[in-house]
Amino acid sequence: MNTSSLLLTIVVLIAVAYFFGRRRSVSLADTSQGGYRNLNSLPFYYGTLTALWCGIPALLVVALWLVFDNTIIDSLILAQLPEPVRALPDGELGLVLNSIKNLAAENMTAGDPEPYVVAAADSLNRITAISQMAMAVLGLTLGMSLAVFSWFRIQPQQKARLQVEKVFKFILLSCASIAILTTVGIVFSVIFESLRFFQAVPFTEFIFGTHWSPQMAIRADQVGSSGAFGIIPLFTGTLLISAIALIVAVPTGLMTAIYLSEYASSTVRSIVKPLLEVLAGIPTVVYGFFAALTIAPLIRDGGAWTFEFLGLQMAISSESALAAGLVMGVMIIPFVSSLSDDVINAVPQALRDGSFGLGATRSETIKQVVLPAALPGIVGSVLLAASRAIGETMIVVMAAGLAANLTANPLESVTTVTVQIVTLLVGDQEFDSPKTLAAFALGLMLFIVTLALNYLALHVVKKYREQYE
Incomplete structure (x- = not known):
């Protein structure tokens, strides 16, 4: 199951969890004295709480899996390469890894690939398939398990509205924090790279210079070697x-x-x-x-x-x-x-x-x-x-x-x-x-x-x- 199909399945699962959670709260209200007035929160909040228990953990598992998946798979593929290949510099090793990925994706490659490249490409396809299947099984299993757990916990006295509002408050705070941290990250990345630049070019020359020609030569003996x-x-x-x-x-x-x-x-x-x-x-x-x-x-x-x-x-x-x-x-x-x-x-x-x-x-x-x-x-x-x-x-x-x-x-x-x-x-x-x-x-x-x-x-x-x- 690819990522798009998995996300669509999780969305459907969230909708189903909301439906059954709301339905359970309505049934509990109908069988109790006082009807809806006996519920601590509206049925909407019970359904939303069940959907959150289902969706948030499943989506977190998928997100974390996607973040670390490529790094782990690359490490596994590199570990299968011959020792002389693993000893290559990082740049050349990256080219080998790209050749393996292109061959695995059935893209055109120049010439006949080395046997170890073919074997690594087959291993990459196999590991990727296993990874996608494991991600789908873990995400869906966790989502359904927690949805059932939340469904059984629904009771008339449960403060569903407060729990849902706390979750959404945390989500809003996380979004605001992401925006702030992104801004801070951009500023510090620009500052650090600028400091590297000012180590090569004096700050006063940069600020007060009246000529801009940033062309740098590859060799020191070439014309225009200093911009x-x-x-x-x-x-x-x-x-x-x-x-x-x-x-x-x-x-x-x-x-x-x-x-x-x-x-x-x-x-x-x-x-x-x-x-x-x-x-x-x-x-x-x-x-x-x-x-x-x-x-x-x-x-x-x-x-x-x-x-x-x-x-x-x-x-x-x-x-x-x-x-x-x-x-x-x-x-x-x-x-x-x-x-x-x-x-x-x-x-x-x-x-x-x-x-x-x-x-x-x-x-x-x-x-x-x-x-x-x-x-x-x-x-x-x-x-x-x-x-x-x-x-x-x-x-x-x-x-x-x-x-x-x-x-x-x-x-x-x-x-x-x-x-x-x-x-x-x-x-x-x-x-x-x-x-x-x-x-x-x-x-x-x-x-x-x-x-x-x-x-x-x-x-x-x-x-x-x-x-x-």
């Missing part, structure tokens, strides 16, 4: 493109939100808001095509004509920060407009009525009452849009290019931190060279900058919220 890892051109390009995007998105999105929430009729709002939110569902690669094929040529040709008309001589790159920033700004408009619209609508109507009662006009009410009340949410929407702009990659690659130019001219080609991270980690890379480790250092710097922006936004929100209250 340049100055981060300033990357952050300059990131801030330039993000600033252009925010200049487009924030005023447009905020004005749109004010119009939809304060001026538009319900009919207009029901049409315009879904149309705006469609922009958030368009894939970024589509925006990239639009920027590269439409906006970039338009800026190049239109800018050249404008400068020629004014008698100026200025070169305009076919890939520019302006093209990427404009299209990115259009992409993040829904992040500002939709969230700001929801926040403005959440402002109590009593505040508006009080302002109107004091003689304020609608525009004065919006500027002096509604927007201050909604400011924390508006700042949050702008921060979300800024984070989205800083982390965008595809539009920058297709519209702004890969050149790490230190410039503030939006008509020139630039690149961003995220684009360089992707470029450094594309393909088969060895995580021992400064070129690859630089991606982790870039990620660490980007994390620090984003964290600083969050802190600044929270400080602004706290300040104006206290002033308003």
Whole structure:
């Protein structure tokens, strides 16, 4: 039985356990005086408790089995190989193991395999079949046994609701803990790899360097054997493109939100808001095509004509920060407009009525009452849009290019931190060279900058919220 069939069987078993657990509680209520009032909990909770006793242990067994299954099987297969093969370096031994797995899966292999490879492939298929059968038997047996055990324990005085709520509380706490631990793991992994990078490249050169060329040669006598890892051109390009995007998105999105929430009729709002939110569902690669094929040529040709008309001589790159920033700004408009619209609508109507009662006009009410009340949410929407702009990659690659130019001219080609991270980690890379480790250092710097922006936004929100209250 494969894993998919086993999981489907467990789901069916859980449903059956719920049905019989609920049915037993109903039968106990019918045979006792007082009916359902004699039960400590509703029948739903008795059925759910039986289902939990059935499903959770079975799923845990399957999950743990899948986690350790491959490691144990690989160890068993390696133990069957001849001694000279087991003495090979880890890299070559991994290739042998991959050949065994490919042969076991009946994938095409180059040439005739060695006899020990054929024998190991047959053993792998046999052990895998035994493992899957054992996993299915153990998981289903444990699930059914505990379901029967829980079914016999059902009594009218059993506090099923409290037990079910404790289980779900533990599940929710586990999910929250997983999210926190994942974040901590990501941060520490980035920090450790960044420290390895800073052992090869000085921190001051990385922070204050004005040239980015991470190409490292294989041999020391080759040209370009020492790369340049100055981060300033990357952050300059990131801030330039993000600033252009925010200049487009924030005023447009905020004005749109004010119009939809304060001026538009319900009919207009029901049409315009879904149309705006469609922009958030368009894939970024589509925006990239639009920027590269439409906006970039338009800026190049239109800018050249404008400068020629004014008698100026200025070169305009076919890939520019302006093209990427404009299209990115259009992409993040829904992040500002939709969230700001929801926040403005959440402002109590009593505040508006009080302002109107004091003689304020609608525009004065919006500027002096509604927007201050909604400011924390508006700042949050702008921060979300800024984070989205800083982390965008595809539009920058297709519209702004890969050149790490230190410039503030939006008509020139630039690149961003995220684009360089992707470029450094594309393909088969060895995580021992400064070129690859630089991606982790870039990620660490980007994390620090984003964290600083969050802190600044929270400080602004706290300040104006206290002033308003």
